[in-house]
Amino acid sequence: MTATAGTSHVRARRREQTRTEILAAAWRLAERDGIAGLSLRELAREVGMQAPSLYTYFESKAAIYDEMFAAGYRELDAMEADLEVDPADPVGTLAASGEAFIDFCGASLARFQLMFTRAVPGWEPSPGAYAVSVASYQRSVDEFARLGIDEPRHIDLLTALFAGLASQQLANDPGGDRWRRLSREAAEMYVTHVTRGRRQR
Amino acid sequence: MTATAGTSHVRARRREQTRTEILAAAWRLAERDGIAGLSLRELAREVGMQAPSLYTYFESKAAIYDEMFAAGYRELDAMEADLEVDPADPVGTLAASGEAFIDFCGASLARFQLMFTRAVPGWEPSPGAYAVSVASYQRSVDEFARLGIDEPRHIDLLTALFAGLASQQLANDPGGDRWRRLSREAAEMYVTHVTRGRRQR
DNA sequence: GTCTATAGGGTGATAGAC
DNA sequence: GTCTATCACCCTATAGAC
Incomplete structure (x- = not known):
């Protein structure tokens, strides 16, 4: 009985390891073929299995996408947790955030x-x-609040600004920095705007 | 001979008409299934043909995407040509441009x-x-110049701002106006930034 | 847990009859 | 120009042997 309980622990670990391995392979293939081009047959081949064996580890292809999606937001969260938020320097903080994003x-x-x-x-x-993803967004909102950014429309404007820089960078100059290098200027523009007239009030 | 030349004219017109019809059906299906989900068999069914007949009108599926892509930029161009550019009111002009985009x-x-x-x-x-697409971009750049926006980095900042508003709107509030309604505020922020200190020089 | 086999579809593209 | 038939794949998912 003790032995069985022991091995089941080991098995659960192994199982988790295999799942991790499958997900890593899924990212490699998705990088190569586009996220929509991911195929279970090829994924199985990549980890040395036949396609049906994947169903031991994931309920469906959608479940694999789900795990990848959640992992992406966890990584984004971890990245943001490493950034320093300096309430005395909103421009510098946002410029660094933009570049990191x-x-x-x-x-x-x-x-x-x-x-x-x-x-x-x-x-x-x-x-x-x-x-x-919602939790990750909430975390960002909390950090913006530490910079004095708390009006919903200002937050939406900021996410649009960063999303725009990133999407232009990826679509039109992948691997370059044509839009990335505008992060500081964008942050200055934005902070000037949201703090405009604040001292008068 | 004259008759043959005459009919060939008619045939060319008919052919063009059928191509147009196929492309219209392609847009309908792409709207329903996503652009990547377009299938030639279904497209053929939609216009009452068998799939191989499409190859009379288009060399390949990639050629269909090419035509749709070019048509998209021609439509964007036509839309922008209808916008009024008022050099005396850059904020109003850009706000309207952003909403239209x-x-x-x-x-x-x-x-x-x-x-x-x-x-x-x-x-x-x-x-x-x-x-x-390049020609369409160039046209936009020319119109921005009429508003006094001519520094490359300012143009890139503007395209990022509009692209960001649009992508956030589509991804997070499709059919709504959560980001669309920020167009005027974004235009004010942007114009204030690019004209900052201009009078001093 | 992994396999083979297979269900029940789908895909783009081509050959060749009419 | 349109068709049928077909090539040579692809796909996700399941059943059931081992």
């Missing part, structure tokens, strides 16, 4: 497509996966 | 995906189709 998007086109566009016909994140 | 993107998700994202795995526009 563009770098994050540029580091994986497949991840960008999965997280921010609707590139997979017929798939959308499950409620569970979606909740991870 | 967001409306243009929102009017067809398939068109947006085809023109501005890389949603079709394995396809990119042919040089000819790409040239149409």
